[in-house]
Amino acid sequence: MFNRITSLGVALGRQLTLQNLQGELATLTSEVSSGKKADPSRELGVGVSVLYKLYTDVQQGDAIRSVGTMAGQRLETMQTALSSTGKLLGSMATVGLQAVNISPPGSQAIVATQARDTIASLATLLNTQVDGEAVFAGTDSGKAPMLPSSVGLAGIRAVLDASNAGLPLDETDVPALLTGMNDLFNVTVGPPPALSYENLFYTSSSKTGGAPSQIRIGAGETLNYDVRGDNPGFKEAFQALSLMSLLDAKTATGVDMLDEDAKALVLEKANSLLGKAQSLLTTVAGELGVKQQRLESVSDIQDKAVTAATAQINTLEGVDYYTASDRISSLEIQLKATYSITAKLSDLSLVNYLR
Numbered sequence: 063m064f065n066r067i068t069s070l071g072v073a074l075g076r077q078l079t080l081q082n083l084q085g086e087l088a089t090l091t092s093e094v095s096s097g098k099k100a101d102p103s104r105e106l107g108v109g110v111s112v113l114y115k116l117y118t119d120v121q122q123g124d125a126i127r128s129v130g131t132m133a134g135q136r137l138e139t140m141q142t143a144l145s146s147t148g149k150l151l152g153s154m155a156t157v158g159l160q161a162v163n164i165s166p167p168g169s170q171a172i173v174a175t176q177a178r179d180t181i182a183s184l185a186t187l188l189n190t191q192v193d194g195e196a197v198f199a200g201t202d203s204g205k206a207p208m209l210p211s212s213v214g215l216a217g218i219r220a221v222l223d224a225s226n227a228g229l230p231l232d233e234t235d236v237p238a239l240l241t242g243m244n245d246l247f248n249v250t251v252g253p254p255p256a257l258s259y260e261n262l263f264y265t266s267s268s269k270t271g272g273a274p275s276q277i278r279i280g281a282g283e284t285l286n287y288d289v290r291g292d293n294p295g296f297k298e299a300f301q302a303l304s305l306m307s308l309l310d311a312k313t314a315t316g317v318d319m320l321d322e323d324a325k326a327l328v329l330e331k332a333n334s335l336l337g338k339a340q341s342l343l344t345t346v347a348g349e350l351g352v353k354q355q356r357l358e359s360v361s362d363i364q365d366k367a368v369t370a371a372t373a374q375i376n377t378l379e380g381v382d383y384y385t386a387s388d389r390i391s392s393l394e395i396q397l398k399a400t401y402s403i404t405a406k407l408s409d410l411s412l413v414n415y416l417r
Contacts, residue, residue, distance in 0.1 A: 116371045123368035126278060130361045133277040133285075136192050137354045140289055143187045143198070144347045150180050151299055151340050158306065158333045162326075170309040170325055177306035182211035184299065185263070188291040200268025200275060200290040207266035207291045217262035218304040221246060222311055226319055233323040240305075240331055247301040263300055264291040279360040287353045295342030302335035 157176055161169040188198045189206040199207035225231065225239045247259045254260040260269075270293055274286040305328050311319040320328060 116374050119371045120368055123364050123371065126280065127361060127364050127368065129278050130357055130364065132193070134354070134357055134361070136195075136197050137287070137350060137357065139190055139192050140197050141347060141350060141354070143190050144289075144343060144350070146187055147184060147296075147299070147343060148340065148347070150183055151336060151343070154180050154303065154306070155333065155336050155340065158329060158336060162329060162333065170329070173306050173329070174308065174310035177303045177309075178211070178215060181214065181300065181303050181307065184296070184303070185209070185211045185214075188264075188296065196266075198289065198291045199266040200270075200288070201273055202266045202268035205266070207264055207268075209263060209265055214262040214300070214304070215307060217246070217257050218243075218307060219311065221257060222308055222319060230313070230317060230319055230321050231324045232321050233327055236324050236327045239324075239328070243301060243305060247297050247304075259292065259297055259300065264296075266291060270294070277357065279357065280364075285353060285356055285360070287350060289346055289350055293342075293346060295339050295346050298335050298339035298342060302332045302339060305329075305332035305335070 154173075154176060157173050161173045185208040188208045190197055191206075195203040196206055197203070199205065221242045222239065225235065225242055231239060246257050246262070249255070249258045249260065268290060270288060270290050274288040277285040277287075279285045308320065308328060309325050313319055318325075
């Protein structure tokens, strides 16, 4: 009796076979439809770690690409601002030289007016933001780094007022004025005083030479750059423009605060500083351009790495259409045969079975 297979056992076994065939057919049909294996990790076995590593590489690569794209926008915006700065300073240099060499009537007043306008324009450029972050504020990018130009101009006038004692300055008084202006723009020791570039123009807590701005370009690798509103090139530019802005300064009684000889010396110093500022900022733009090229190169490498890893994932997870189609055909034949046998057996009676 124990060696005889009961009809119930045969039926259960056949039902299990049908379920397995149907399940496999459904899985293969889904795989062929999607182009992806239903459970690639099962087929890979111990090699599944390779698949997980590829997914990790793609995720990291996508994150780095995203950061790189945003950083690229920041660097491009900074370059645009530096280009605009160069044009403004170039225009001021032309006006300043014309005032020295041609000296048409009222030219010094024109220089002073344009200098004040240029200071305001530079402050606006240095407050440029990308996605709500000030690009020239260093690591303290949550707020605008530059104060309104009126604050700085008021401080510059205070330096002039402190040097003339209510009397017009002549050429003998100019060295003291230039020293006071130089001290304002070049504080090197201790906290900056009230009349300083840090308190009149650039107020960000992130200073040049401190922790640089960083861009993640790979695992454990960063690209650093440091172009802030207190860069020496910007300081030289603001100092030159500040000196030029004083050329039309007057006392309370309407008298020029600088006589003609004093104006000539101040304008000469301003033109010299302006040329130095242009040179420094040209170097800054060039160095920033090198960073941009490096970032573009890394981005290209990341793109290729992500593309390669994605292709490998597709290979590991992809379905072999020919093999899957052959298997589907084979399963359909098996299912038809099983259904046919089941149908014939269901027609058998106990009498037929006993025969």
